[in-house]
Amino acid sequence: xxxxxxxxxxxxxxxxxxxxxxxxxxxxxxxxxxxxxxxxxxxxxxxxxxxxxxxxxxxxxxxxxxxxxxxxxxxxxxxxxxxxxxxxxxxxxxxxxxxxxxxxxxxxxxxxxxxxxxxxxxxxxxxxxxxxxxxxxxxxxxxxxxxxxxxxxxxxxxxxxxxxxxxxxxxxxxxxxxxxxxxxxxxxxxxxxxxxxxxxxxxxxxxxxxxxxxxxxxxxxxxxxxxxxxxxxxxxxxxxxxxxxxxxxxxxxxxxxxxxxxxxxxxxxxxxxxxxxxxxxxxxxxxxxx
Amino acid sequence: xxxxxxxxxxxxxxxxxxxxxxxxxxxxxxxxxxxxxxxxxxxxxxxxxxxxxxxxxxxxxxxxxxxxxxxxxxxxxxxxxxxxxxxxxxxxxxxxxxxxxxxxxxxxxxxxxxxxxxxxxxxxxxxxxxxxxxxxxxxxxxxxxxxxxxxxxxxxxxxxxxxxxxxxxxxxxxxxxxxxxxxxxxxxxxxxxxxxxxxxxxxxxxxxxxxxxxxxxxxxxxx
Numbered sequence: 309x310x311x312x313x314x315x316x317x318x319x320x321x322x323x324x325x326x327x328x329x330x331x332x333x334x335x336x337x338x339x340x341x342x343x344x345x346x347x348x349x350x351x352x353x354x355x356x357x358x359x360x361x362x363x364x365x366x367x368x369x370x371x372x373x374x375x376x377x378x379x380x381x382x383x384x385x386x387x388x389x390x391x392x393x394x395x396x397x398x399x400x401x402x403x404x405x406x407x408x409x410x411x412x413x414x415x416x417x418x419x420x421x422x423x424x425x426x427x428x429x430x431x432x433x434x435x436x437x438x439x440x441x442x443x444x445x446x447x448x449x450x451x452x453x454x455x456x457x458x459x460x461x462x463x464x465x466x467x468x469x470x471x472x473x474x475x476x477x478x479x480x481x482x483x484x485x486x487x488x489x490x491x492x493x494x495x496x497x498x499x500x501x502x503x504x505x506x507x508x509x510x511x512x513x514x515x516x517x518x519x520x521x522x523x524x525x526x527x528x529x530x531x532x533x534x535x536x537x538x539x540x541x542x543x544x545x546x547x548x549x550x551x552x553x554x555x556x557x558x559x560x561x562x563x564x565x566x567x568x569x570x571x572x573x574x575x576x577x578x579x580x581x582x583x584x585x586x587x588x589x590x591x592x593x594x595x596x597x598x
Numbered sequence: 599x600x601x602x603x604x605x606x607x608x609x610x611x612x613x614x615x616x617x618x619x620x621x622x623x624x625x626x627x628x629x630x631x632x633x634x635x636x637x638x639x640x641x642x643x644x645x646x647x648x649x650x651x652x653x654x655x656x657x658x659x660x661x662x663x664x665x666x667x668x669x670x671x672x673x674x675x676x677x678x679x680x681x682x683x684x685x686x687x688x689x690x691x692x693x694x695x696x697x698x699x700x701x702x703x704x705x706x707x708x709x710x711x712x713x714x715x716x717x718x719x720x721x722x723x724x725x726x727x728x729x730x731x732x733x734x735x736x737x738x739x740x741x742x743x744x745x746x747x748x749x750x751x752x753x754x755x756x757x758x759x760x761x762x763x764x765x766x767x768x769x770x771x772x773x774x775x776x777x778x779x780x781x782x783x784x785x786x787x788x789x790x791x792x793x794x795x796x797x798x799x800x801x802x803x804x805x806x807x808x809x810x811x812x813x814x815x816x817x818x819x820x821x
Contacts, residue, residue, distance in 0.1 A: 473700060480686050480697050487684030489648060491749060492672030492701040 312566055313445035319562025321451040323555045324458035328513040329535040330542065330550035331462060332506025338482035338545030340499040341403060342393060345410040347510050348532025349417035354381055354511020355523040356421055359430050370435050377515065378508050385507030388413065389500040422525035429522025454516045461512070462551055469547070478502060482545060510535075533574070541581050543594020553592055556580075599624045599753055599784050600645065600676075604654035607637070607644045614640045617654065618810040620803050622753065622786050627779040629795055630788045631813070632805030638788045639681060641805065642757050645786070646678035647671045658753070673701045675752030681761050681788075683742040687731035691722055694730050694741055698748025707750060715744040718774060736767045743774070753784040760789065769794060 333347050344350075357380055360366065361373040368376070392413060396405045434450035441447075469475040480488040481498045488495060514528065521527060538557055542549025560580060561573045568576075584592065600622040607615035614637040622628045632638050644651040645658075647668040656663045658676050666674075686694050695715060699708035716723035719740040725733065730741060739759055746754055756775065760768045776798050778785055789795055792802065802813035 473696075473705075476689075476693060476697055477700060479689065480700075483686040483688055484684050486648070486680070487686060488697075489668045490646075490672070490678050490680060490684055491697050491745065492669045493697075494667070494669045 310444050313443055314447060315562045315566045316559070317442060317445055317447045318451060319558050319565075320555070321455035321458075322561065323558025324455045324462070325513045325516050326531075326534060326538055326554040326558050327462050327551050328458050328509045328516075329531060330538040330554050331465060331547050332509035333535050334539045334542065334545055334547050334550040335478075335482075335502050336506045337539065338547065339478060339485075339502045340389075340393070342406045342410070342503075343403075344503075344506065345407060345532070346388075346414040346417060347506070347535060348528030348530075349414040349421075350381075350385075350507050350528070351510040351514040351531055352421055352523065352525060352528035353384075353417055353514070354507070355432070355514030355518045355527075356425055356430070357381065357511065358515035358518060359425075359432055359523055363433060364430060374512075374515075377511060381508045381511040382504040385504035386500045388507070389503035393503070394496065394499070418525050425523075425525065427525060429524040429527070430518075431522055432518035434519040450519055457516065458513075461509070465547070466551075474501075534577070537574075537577050537581055541584055541591055543591030546591070546593040549591055549593030599626075599659060600786065601657040602641075602645060602654070603656070605641075605644060605651045605656055606653040607640050607649060607651045609637075609640050609649070614808050615644070615651075615810075616808045618805075618808075619654075620810055620812075622784060622801075624784055625779070625782065626800040627776070627785040627787065627798065628801045628803065629792070629799040630786065630803045630805055630810075631790065631792055633790060636805050637808045638805050639757055641810070642678065642755050642786070642788055646676060646755055648678065669701070672749055673703050675703065675750065677746045677749045677751035677754050679742050679746040679754065679756045679759070681757040681759075683738045685730040685738060685741055685745070688729060690727050690729055691733070691741055692726040695722070695726075695744055695748050698745035699750070701749065704749040708748065711748050711750060715747055718747075718777075719744055735762045736764065736771075739763060739767075739771060743771075747778075751783060753786065754778060755786045755788075757788045758790065759787070760794075 329347065329351060333344060336342055336344055358373060358377050361368050361376055362370065392409055393406050396402045396409060399405060434448065436449035436453040438449045439446050440449055440452055469479055477488065477493045478498055480493055481495050485495055538553045539550050541557065542553035557577055560576060564572050564576045602618055602620045604617045604619055605615060606613065606617060618641055630638055640649060643649045645656055647663055647666060658671065658674065663671060686697065695712060696708065699705045699711065704711065721737060722740055722744055725737065733741060743759065759771055759775065763771060772794050775785060775787060787795065804811050804813045
């Protein structure tokens with residue numbers, strides 16, 4: 309039982325990180341209708357940048373590295389949106405085209421990371437040392453720290469989307485981009501903002517999980533696939549759905565790892581997804597049936 | 599205030615509007631009428647910068663709109679209200695209205711305007727925390743017009759406001775639009791027929807198969 313409690317608490321903090329990844333993926337799909345296949349490679353890139361800022365080079369303390377990481381990743385995301393994605397928007401079949409281009413971008417990032425950092429995984433020390441005992445379960449402080457950071461970010465984002473005029477504009481574009489244009493919202497600004505934000509989120513996820521797994525050039529793909537399943541389960545484009553789905557699937561994962569082993573996670577997730585989609589084709593909180 | 603000169607508008611590859619010219623002066627309520635599928639909405643969208651036009655030019659307050667996007671035009675007081683409403687379905691009535699005041703222009707007087715909209719449509723005030731997707735057809739039209747007003751327009755271009763409304767609501771809604779004019783707004787109103795609007799419009803343009811012509815001006819003023 310105690311062992312299960314440990315795995316469960318690990319699952320919860322893992323879920324919180326999935327939230328960050330899935331939130332960004334869903335937000336970009338919801339506003340710009342782009343399925344970003346480079347999301348996992350950007351996760352890895354974020355982890356490498358965090359590594360360079362801290363133990364891998366500059367030796368900055370966490371508190372200094374984090375804001376710097378946010379700025380770098382945000383600018384990187386905006387540049388990708390402006391140079392790679394936006395020019396395709398006016399073309400025919402732009403949805404498929406952007407998908408393929410982000411896939412190409414993923415390969416470029418993977419190869420660049422592999423060239424710069426080498427194929428061998430980089431270790432990252434935990435941000436918080438030691439362990440905490442909760443209801444008899446021994447949990448590493450790092451995992452608790454990850455959970456708290458991720459939850460604070462998600463709550464902050466939710467408040468931003470609900471309460472601020474710019475957040476409202478982001479939601480407006482995702483609900484009706486033509487209506488948004490009619491009230492004078494510049495959709496391009498929203499697109500580059502959400503893309504930048506999603507790169508920040510996936511990069512922070514990469515940084516938070518780096519101490520638990522090594523940072524390796526292809527390490528982001530598994531997380532991208534997982535985030536994708538989460539986003540579809542939650543309802544494409546629904547950020548709240550993504551948060552709920554991340555916790556449901558994260559907890560399922562921890563049970564599966566305990567009972568069957570980690571390699572069974574994806575099969576069980578996909579069966580869960582199939583069952584939910586048979587009952588609710590638009591996903592848990594999706595608004596479009598399309 | 600608005601001057602369209604020989605504009606051509608395409609919908610995809612389809613040439614919808616042929617050399618359209620029309621003029622709306624400050625304080626006027628001008629109607630553009632025509633049957634379904636003759637390009638009224640397309641022309642109105644081109645005027646509001648939502649679809650591009652070829653040939654000719656469109657001037658708003660003396661300046662060509664060619665180099666301006668919709669954001670600029672809305673910020674300049676040219677506001678479009680769509681026939682299909684284009685509301686934000688998963689936001690409340692009040693959130694929809696407040697988004698009308700997204701730009702500086704509307705935001706400056708957002709609370710006064712909100713009060714004004716609620717006086718105009720008490721129904722919206724009753725439903726202010728309800729999601730837009732739950733409104734009836736009449737209410738969505740009120741919300742679309744209300745959101746347009748929140749942008750603090752000088753010229754409001756309204757596309758078929760009577761579409762999908764119950765007949766008893768149409769007269770009411772047209773009266774409100776007439777009141778816009780009385781408050782000093784310039785209105786460009788698109789409708790399918792002259793029914794109910796003939797008595798209070800200043801000028802009527804007729805759109806037939808993509809060609810705009812001035813409907814007998816003198817005839818209207820006589821009435």
